[in-house]
Amino acid sequence: MYQKISLLFASGAVWIALKLLLMGRRDKSLPPGPPTIPILGNIHLLPYRFLFLKLTEWSKEYGGIFSVKVANETMIVLSDVTIVKELLEDRANETSNRPVLHSLNAITEGNYFALDIYTHITRFNFALVTSVIFGKPEAGCDSPNVSDFSNYFRHFGRMVAPDAAPVDLIPILKYIPEAFAPWKKLWKKTRILQRKLFFSLLALSEKNYNAGLGDGSIVENILAKQSELGLSREMIAYIGGVMMDGGTETSASLMQSLIISLLKSPASVKKAQEEIDSVVGQERLPKPRDIENLPFIAVGLPYRPAHLIQRPKTVNIEGTSSQKELQSLSTHLNLFERPDDFWPERFLLAPDGTKPGLKKGYTTRPNFVFGSGKRICPGIHLANSNINLAVMRLLWAFNFSPTDGDSAQKQMGIQDEYNDGISLSPKPFKCRITPRDKFRVDIIEDAYSTLVSTT
Numbered sequence: 230m231y232q233k234i235s236l237l238f239a240s241g242a243v244w245i246a247l248k249l250l251l252m253g254r255r256d257k258s259l260p261p262g263p264p265t266i267p268i269l270g271n272i273h274l275l276p277y278r279f280l281f282l283k284l285t286e287w288s289k290e291y292g293g294i295f296s297v298k299v300a301n302e303t304m305i306v307l308s309d310v311t312i313v314k315e316l317l318e319d320r321a322n323e324t325s326n327r328p329v330l331h332s333l334n335a336i337t338e339g340n341y342f343a344l345d346i347y348t349h350i351t352r353f354n355f356a357l358v359t360s361v362i363f364g365k366p367e368a369g370c371d372s373p374n375v376s377d378f379s380n381y382f383r384h385f386g387r388m389v390a391p392d393a394a395p396v397d398l399i400p401i402l403k404y405i406p407e408a409f410a411p412w413k414k415l416w417k418k419t420r421i422l423q424r425k426l427f428f429s430l431l432a433l434s435e436k437n438y439n440a441g442l443g444d445g446s447i448v449e450n451i452l453a454k455q456s457e458l459g460l461s462r463e464m465i466a467y468i469g470g471v472m473m474d475g476g477t478e479t480s481a482s483l484m485q486s487l488i489i490s491l492l493k494s495p496a497s498v499k500k501a502q503e504e505i506d507s508v509v510g511q512e513r514l515p516k517p518r519d520i521e522n523l524p525f526i527a528v529g530l531p532y533r534p535a536h537l538i539q540r541p542k543t544v545n546i547e548g549t550s551s552q553k554e555l556q557s558l559s560t561h562l563n564l565f566e567r568p569d570d571f572w573p574e575r576f577l578l579a580p581d582g583t584k585p586g587l588k589k590g591y592t593t594r595p596n597f598v599f600g601s602g603k604r605i606c607p608g609i610h611l612a613n614s615n616i617n618l619a620v621m622r623l624l625w626a627f628n629f630s631p632t633d634g635d636s637a638q639k640q641m642g643i644q645d646e647y648n649d650g651i652s653l654s655p656k657p658f659k660c661r662i663t664p665r666d667k668f669r670v671d672i673i674e675d676a677y678s679t680l681v682s683t684t
Contacts, residue, residue, distance in 0.1 A: 252301045262296040270298030300398050351481045357615055358476040362469045363430040364446030381422035388419050427470035476608050482654040490571040491629050501526050501624045511668050515621035528576040626669050630661045
C-alpha cells in the first residue's frame with residue numbers, strides 16, 4: 230500500500246514537473262516570436278507600461294503576425310493591414326469574441342460588454358454622451374457626475390493597466406484573501422464608484438420617463454420595452470454605463486491629443502483656419518453639414534493625432550488572445566511616408582493616408598481606431614459627428630499656443646506625454662487658448678444664452 234501511494238505521488242510530481250517545463254514554450258504551430266524561457270514564456274521581456282511600443286519593436290523583427298507567450302497563455306499580435314482585414318473582418322464570425330478578464334467580472338458580475346481645456350474636453354464629451362444615452366446633459370466641469378466619472382475611470386484604468394495584478398495569467402491569485410490582496414481592494418472600490426455613477430444616471434432616466442418628461446434617450450427607449458426585452462434594472466444600468474464609458478474617454482483622449490499635435494504644428498492650425506473661414510466665415514458657428522466642404526479638417530485632422538498612440542485591441546482566436554497592434558499598422562514604413570510625423574496632408578494625397586500611387590491590392594481604413602469586423606464600435610457615427618463638430622468649432626473660434634516658458638515644439642516621447650492604461654490618454658497639459666476676434670466671442674455668448682434659456 231505504501232509503495233502504491235509513493236508511486237502515485239512520484240507520478241504526480243513527474244507530471245507537474247513536465248507541465249511546468251512545457252509551460253511557456255511556443256508550440257510549432259504558432260507564428261514566430263521572441264525566444265521563450267520555461268514557465269514564464271516571454272513575461273520577463275514584457276514592460277510594465279506602454280506594452281504596445283515593445284510589440285511595435287517586435288513586429289519589425291517577426292513580421293505582420295507573431296506570437297507572445299505569457300506563461301501558459303498565447304497572445305497573437307497582428308501588425309499587418311492585410312492580415313487584420315483577413316482575420317478580423319473577413320473572418321469576423323470566428324474572431325469577434327472577447328477574452329474573459331477576471332478583474333472586470335469582479336466589479337460588474339459579467340455585465341460589462343466592452344471597455345482647464347483638458348477638463349473641459351472631458352466634460353464636453355461626457356455631456357454629449359450622457360444626454361444621448363441617459364437624457365441628462367452636464368452643464369459644468371463642477372458637476373458631481375463629471376467628477377464621479379473622472380474618479381471612477383481613474384480607478385478603472387488602474388484596475389486593468391498592464392502593471393495590475395496578473396490574475397488572468399495566474400488564476401490562483403483570485404483566491405488570496407482581500408486583506409493580503411490590494412488588487413481586490415481596488416476592484417471593490419472601483420465597483421462602488423461604478424455602480425454609484427451608473428445607477429444615479431439610470432434613476433434620472435427612470436424619473437423622467439415615469440413623469441412623461443423623457444426626451445427620447447437610449448435608456449428611456451429601453452425602459453419603454455423593458456418587459457418585452459426581458460431586461461433587469463441591473464442590465465439596463467450597465468448597458469447605458471458601458472456605452473457611456475466607451476463614448477466619453479476615447480473621444481476626449483482623441484481631442485486632447487489633437488490639441489497637443491496642433492500646438493506642435495502651427496502651420497496645420499493656419500491651414501485649417503483658412504479653410505474654415507473660407508466656408509463658414511465669421512458670422513455664424515460651424516454646423517455639422519459644413520464638414521462636407523472642409524476636406525482638410527474632415528479627412529486630415531480628427532483621427533490622425535491618435536493614430537500612432539492607440540492601445541492594442543484584443544480578441545479571442547481559437548483560445549488565444551489576439552492583439553491588433555495599431556501602432557505598427559499606422560507606422561508601417563512600406564505603407565506610410567513620414568509615419569511618425571503629424572502630417573494631415575497625407576490623407577489629402579490618398580484616402581487612407583498611404584503613399585500616393587502605392588500598388589498594394591487593398592485599401593486600409595483610416596479609422597482602425599474604431600475596431601474591425603463584428604468588434605467595430607457601434608457608436609462610430611455619433612463619434613464622427615461629435616468630433617468633427619468639436620474640431621470645426623474649436624478651430625473657428627480660438628487660437629492655440631503654448632504657455633509662457635513651455636516649448637510646444639519640443640518632441641516628447643509617448644511615455645512623457647501619455648498615461649498608460651485601458652485608454653491611452655494624454656497627461657494634463659497647459660496651453661494658451663484665445664478668441665480669434667470679438668465677433669466670434671459675441672456669437673459664442675449668444676449661442677450659449679440661447680441654449681441655457683431653452684433647457
